[in-house]
Amino acid sequence: MTEIVDVWMQHPTLRHSNHDMFESLRRWMGIETFDEVLPIELTLAAMHEAGVTAGLTAAWYGPEGSLISNDEVAEFVARSQGLLVPVAGADIRRPMEAVRELRDRVEQGFVALRLVPWLWEAPPTDRRYYPLYAACVDLGIPFCTQVGHTGPLRPSETGRPIPYIDQVAIDFPELVIVCGHIGYPWTTEMIAVADKHPNVYIDTSAYAAHRYPAELVDYLKGRGRHKVMFGTNYPMMTPARALERLDDLGLTAETRDAFLHANARRVFAL
Secondary structure (H helix, E strand, O other), X not given: OOOEEEEEEOOOOHHHHOOHHHHHHHHHHOOOOOOOOOOHHHHHHHHHHHOEEEEEEEOEEEOOEEEEOHHHHHHHHHOOOOXXXXXXXXXXXXXXXXXXXXXXXXHOOOOOEEOOHHHHOOOOOXXXXXXXXXXXXXXXXXXXXXXXXXXXXXXXXXXXXXXXXXXXXXXXXXXXXXXXXXXXXXXXXXXXXHHHOOOEEEEOOOOOHHHOOHHHHHHHHOOOOOOEEOOOOEOOOOHHHHHOOHHHHOOOHHHHHHHHHHHHHHHOOO
16 A cells, blocks of 8 residues: 655644635635634544545744644644654744744654745745744755645735745755645746756645646656655645545656655655
8 A cells, every 4th residue: 555645734723724814715615614623533534544644734823923833733743643743833023033943843853844925925035034944954854835826815926936936945055945735826937946956846735636737747757756745735625635536647656656655755854
C-alpha cells in the first residue's frame, strides 16, 4: 500500500472555522457556522480512510492574534497517535519574538513554519517576514506559504509567485520554500519559479486531483516529478476527496510515490 503524506492541513479551532473571512468557503461547503469543535478523532478517521500516514498540521496567526495557536497544534499532535506532524505559525507583528518562539518550537519537534500572506494582507516580500526566513535557514526547516487566488474574503494579490516568491528565493537562496494551493490562476508562473530556484516546491492543497491544471500535471509527470507534493487543505477538503481521481492522471509508480510521500519526506526531513 502506498504511503501518503499530506503536507497542508489544519485541525481547526472554532476561532478558525467560524471566522468571517471563511464565509465563502463555508458557503461552498453548505455550512453556515460550526457549533462544536471538530473532534481530533474525526480528523484521524479522515486520514485513515484515505491511507494518509502523516499530516502536517499548522498553526494560524493573523493581525487579530491566533486562530490556531502553536500550543493548540502541539496538543493536537500529542493526541494524534503519531499521525499528525506539527508546523509552526508566527505573529509577524513581533518578528524577533516570533523568531525566538520558532526556535523553541523546532526544539519541540515542529518541522516547518507556515505563514499565510493573504491573512496579513502583506506579500512575502514584506520586511517583517525576513527575520523568520533567516531563522528557517539557520534551523534547517522549510518555509510554507500560499500561492494563487484567495478563496476566503481577502485580496489575492499577495499570492502571486512572480514577483513575490521569486524575490524571496533570490534574497534567501538557501531557504526551502513550499508553495501551497498550486498558484492558480498563476500556475505557469509558479512552475517557472520552481524551475528557476532549486529550493522552491509546489503542493497541491485545496485542489482535488481531477482539478489540477493541465500544465501542473504535465510538470508533475516530467521535469517536476521531484518538485510537487500532495496536500489537501483539510478540513476544507478531505484526503479521500482529494485523491478520488488520482488514477486518472496516469502517473508512473515512481512519480506517484514521489508525489504522495517521497518528496515530502525528503523536503521536511520526516
